[in-house]
Every structure is written in C-alpha cells, then in structure tokens.
Amino acid sequence: MKDLFKVNTKTIVATGLGAAIFTLLFMYVKVPSPVPETSFQTAYGLSALFATLFGPIAGALISFIGHALSDAIQYGSPWWSWVIASGVSGFIFGFAFKRTKVEEGEFKGKDILTFNIIQVIGNVIAWVVVAPVLDILIYQEPVNLVFTQGITAAIMNCISAGVIGTLLLIAYAATRTKKGSLSKK
Amino acid sequence: MNMKMKLFSYNLADTPIHRLSGLTKLICFLFLTFAVMYSYDIRVTLAVMVFSILLMWVSKIRFSQVRLMVIYVLIFIVTNAVISFFFSPEYGTTIYGTSHEFAKIFGISLTYEQLFYQVTKMFKYASVIPLGMIFLLTTNPSEFASSLNGIGVNYKAAIAVALTLRYFPDIQRDYHDIYLSQQARGLELSSKAKFFDRFKNSLLIVIPLIFSTLDRVEVISNAMDLRGFSKNKTRTWYTSRKLSRQDVLALVVSGLIFIATVCVSVFINQSRFYNPFI
Numbered sequence: 001m002k003d004l005f006k007v008n009t010k011t012i013v014a015t016g017l018g019a020a021i022f023t024l025l026f027m028y029v030k031v032p033s034p035v036p037e038t039s040f041q042t043a044y045g046l047s048a049l050f051a052t053l054f055g056p057i058a059g060a061l062i063s064f065i066g067h068a069l070s071d072a073i074q075y076g077s078p079w080w081s082w083v084i085a086s087g088v089s090g091f092i093f094g095f096a097f098k099r100t101k102v103e104e105g106e107f108k109g110k111d112i113l114t115f116n117i118i119q120v121i122g123n124v125i126a127w128v129v130v131a132p133v134l135d136i137l138i139y140q141e142p143v144n145l146v147f148t149q150g151i152t153a154a155i156m157n158c159i160s161a162g163v164i165g166t167l168l169l170i171a172y173a174a175t176r177t178k179k180g181s182l183s184k185k
Numbered sequence: 186m187n188m189k190m191k192l193f194s195y196n197l198a199d200t201p202i203h204r205l206s207g208l209t210k211l212i213c214f215l216f217l218t219f220a221v222m223y224s225y226d227i228r229v230t231l232a233v234m235v236f237s238i239l240l241m242w243v244s245k246i247r248f249s250q251v252r253l254m255v256i257y258v259l260i261f262i263v264t265n266a267v268i269s270f271f272f273s274p275e276y277g278t279t280i281y282g283t284s285h286e287f288a289k290i291f292g293i294s295l296t297y298e299q300l301f302y303q304v305t306k307m308f309k310y311a312s313v314i315p316l317g318m319i320f321l322l323t324t325n326p327s328e329f330a331s332s333l334n335g336i337g338v339n340y341k342a343a344i345a346v347a348l349t350l351r352y353f354p355d356i357q358r359d360y361h362d363i364y365l366s367q368q369a370r371g372l373e374l375s376s377k378a379k380f381f382d383r384f385k386n387s388l389l390i391v392i393p394l395i396f397s398t399l400d401r402v403e404v405i406s407n408a409m410d411l412r413g414f415s416k417n418k419t420r421t422w423y424t425s426r427k428l429s430r431q432d433v434l435a436l437v438v439s440g441l442i443f444i445a446t447v448c449v450s451v452f453i454n455q456s457r458f459y460n461p462f463i
Contacts, residue, residue, distance in 0.1 A: 009409045009414050012344055012345050012348070013402050013405045013406040013409065015342075016345040016347070016349045017349075017352050017398050020348075021394065024360055028360075031384060036268045037261070049395070065349055074254065075257055075258050075261060076254045076258065076318045076321065077317030080222070141269065142272050142273035143273070144272050171396075
C-alpha cells in the first residue's frame with residue numbers, strides 16, 4: 001500500500017509531461033456529444049495509462065493540472081467542480097498501479113479485466129457522485145441537469161479509458177522486455 | 186485546429202499589476218474568484234465584475250489578446266442558460282419561494298424568479314473570466330511554480346506544474362510534426378475522410394506522441410536525479426520575490442472584498458441568494 005503513493009523524480013516528471021499531453025488532447029482531440037457541455041474526451045484514456053504506469057498521485061495531478069490548464073486557456077478560468085472530479089478519477093485509476101503485469105510486458109485477460117474494473121469505478125465515482133455534487137454545492141446548478149451531464153460524462157469516459165486506455169496499455173506492454181525472455185542454451 | 190494559439194500569451198509590460206509578485210496575484214485571484222463563486226447576489230457579482238474590468242484596463246490588456254476566450258465563454262454561458270432553463274424552468278421559484286408569472290410558452294410558465302436566477306448566474310460566470318484573464322496574461326509562467334509553492338502546495342507538485350508549462354509548447358510542436366509526417370505517409374486527416382476514420386487516424390498520431398514522451402520522461406528524470414532533485418524537504422526559487430508594499434495592499438483589498446462578500450451573504454441576505462421578491 002505504501003508503495004502506491006511513493007513519489008520519486010520519475011513520477012514528478014511523468015506528471016508534468018503527462019499533464020501537458022492531457023491538456024493538448026483535452027483541447028484538440030475530442031468529439032462533441034449530444035448532451036450540451038460534455039464531449040467524448042480521449043484525454044481520459046491517456047490519464048488512465050499514466051495512472052496505471054505511475055500511480056494514483058501522478059494520475060490525480062495529471063488530470064487535475066491538465067483539466068485546469070485547458071479550461072484556463074480556453075475559458076480564462078477553470079470550472080473547479082469538474083476539475084476536482086477529473087483529479088478524483090485519475091486518482092482512482094492509479095489503483096491499477098502495480099496490480100497488473102504491464103511492466104513485465106504482459107497485458108492480457110485478467111490484467112485487462114482488473115484495469116477496466118478499476119477505471120469504471122473511478123469514472124462512476126468521479127462523474128456521477130463528485131462532479132454533480134460539487135456543481136450543486138459550488139455553483140447551485142439545477143439538480144437534474146448536473147446528473148444528466150454527469151452520467152453522460154461517466155459513460156463516455158468509461159469508453160474512452162476502457163478502449164483507448166486498454167489499447168495504449170497493450171501497446172506499452174509490447175515495448176517492455178518480457179520476464180524470462182532469455183533462456184540459457 | 187489552431188496551432189498558433191500561444192499558451193499564456195504573457196506580455197511583458199510595466200503596469201502596477203505586472204509589478205505585483207506572482208504569489209500576490211495567485212492569492213488575489215483565488216480570493217476574488219471564491220468570492221463570486223460563493224455569492225449568488227447580483228450586486229456583489231456586478232461590483233466584482235466592474236472592479237476586475239477596471240483592473241484589466243490598468244494592466245493594459247488589449248481586446249485582441251482575449252478575443253478567442255471571450256467567444257468561448259459567450260458560447261458556454263449561452264448554452265448553459267438555455268439548457269438549464271429546459272432542464273428545470275421552475276428552479277428559480279424553488280430558490281426564491283415565490284412565483285410571479287409573466288408569460289407562457291409551450292405550456293412552460295416563465296417567471297420573474299427564473300429570469301432573475303438565470304441573469305444572476307450569467308453574470309456570476311462572466312465575472313470570473315476577467316480575473317482569470319488578468320492572472321494568466323500578467324503572470325510570468327516561470328514565477329507561477331514558486332507562487333504555488335508559496336501558498337503551501339508541495340514543491341514537487343509545483344515543479345510538476347512548471348514542467349507542464351515548460352513542455353506544453355514542445356509537445357504541441359511534436360504533435361504537429363507527427364500530424365504532418367503521418368499525412369505525408371498517406372494517413373487521411375482532412376475533411377475528405379469519413380468522420381470515424383478521421384477520429385481513428387487522429388488517435389494514430391497520439392500513440393507515437395505518448396511513446397516519445399515516455400522516453401523523454403526517462404531522460405529528464407535522470408537529469409534531475411543527477412542534479413540532486415528532491416533530496417531536501419524544501420527548495421528555494423530563482424524567480425521568487427519579496428513582497429512589496431503594493432503586494433500587501435493588493436492582498437488586503439482582495440481579502441476585504443472576500444470577507445465583505447461572505448458578510449453580505451451571512452448578515453444581509455441570510456443565504457447565498459439575494460432575494461428581491463420578499
């Protein structure tokens with residue numbers, strides 16, 4: 001458990017650069033959805049990948065900084081409730097850290113299942129609970145509106161993290177050297 | 186895709202706002218935005234809005250610098266107003282406890298309460314924007330990390346933010362390079378391709394971008410480790426400044442505005458909403 005929250009230089013650098021890609025994807029690589037003010041964000045696939053590779057702290061900071069920065073660039077001011085929810089989702093994605101064998105070059109069956117269960121839990125908590133509740137507390141938005149937006153966001157981010165995150169993790173595992181790939185003749 | 190959009194198009198000018206330290210501006214920004222975020226009183230919101238537009242004028246921000254943001258924000262505010270009306274046209278009545286109907290469309294009654302709630306909300310969201318713009322356009326990006334550390338954020342997280350700001354233009358350029366080279370290889374990304382193909386192909390740009398970044402993470406973290414990064418509990422900052430008298434003044438003024446806002450809500454309105462209907 002203690003290992004999960006260890007922060008070394010690599011975690012910090014990965015956070016900084018991960019947040020930069022997150023910002024880029026969040027602004028440019030997205031598809032608008034029929035429910036206003038929500039869209040299919042590929043950025044959550046990226047945050048799921050980085051969270052699985054570098055842990056909850058990195059995951060939370062990447063989504064938090066990335067979301068806040070892209071909001072600030074586009075609108076001049078971050079929409080805090082959703083920025084915090086992003087951070088929460090990244091934090092929960094991070095619990096997949098060291099639970100899969102991706103660093104040993106294997107990401108199949110059971111690992112994919114573990115990763116996806118964690119990301120679905122993370123997305124549901126962040127978008128169906130945290131984001132709408134904060135919207136009501138901070139901004140006093142209408143209740144049914146924020147829950148509709150939240151549920152839409154949860155579904156789309158589950159797909160984003162599930163499909164894009166899984167594909168990226170498989171691609172990443174392929175670049176790792178497999179354990180026991182050398183044999184003595 | 187607007188690749189020319191510069192991040193933090195910070196311009197060096199010599200105005201009273203630019204001379205404030207980054208730490209002061211961050212704290213003032215937080216005070217003032219929390220004030221308007223907390224209050225649902227249109228008088229408070231308008232006062233802060235006038236004040237922040239005045240500050241914008243003082244800091245010599247030209248309209249051309251913020252035009253794009255203003256457009257985005259207007260779109261956001263208008264869609265927000267329209268959908269929150271259609272999702273709950275009675276919300277104003279619930280909040281203010283009275284109902285003064287003045288018209289009816291498609292069986293939905295329009296009340297003054299709903300109108301007042303929505304107008305208040307529009308100004309509430311609009312008034313945060315000038316503050317954000319002033320903060321972004323007058324703060325030196327390299328001073329930002331030390332300011333974050335100054336308000337108590339762990340310096341490792343502050344360094345992560347500094348790295349994001351430092352590498353965002355690089356990653357944007359890499360993205361653009363990969364985009365062009367993939368097109369040269371025959372990947373269709375223009376509007377001629379079908380929507381789904383275009384989306385799939387734009388993901389094919391993202392994959393090399395992510396893997397080259399992961400390599401870069403190794404290089405940068407090794408370099409930082411070799412220089413002894415994170416050996417101590419605290420660190421000093423090259424760009425941090427001592428607080429001057431103007432800084433103290435700015436902090437006191439924004440602190441007072443924040444306290445005044447909370448007092449208006451607690452003592453005058455007795456809630457977060459200003460209710461003119463009783």
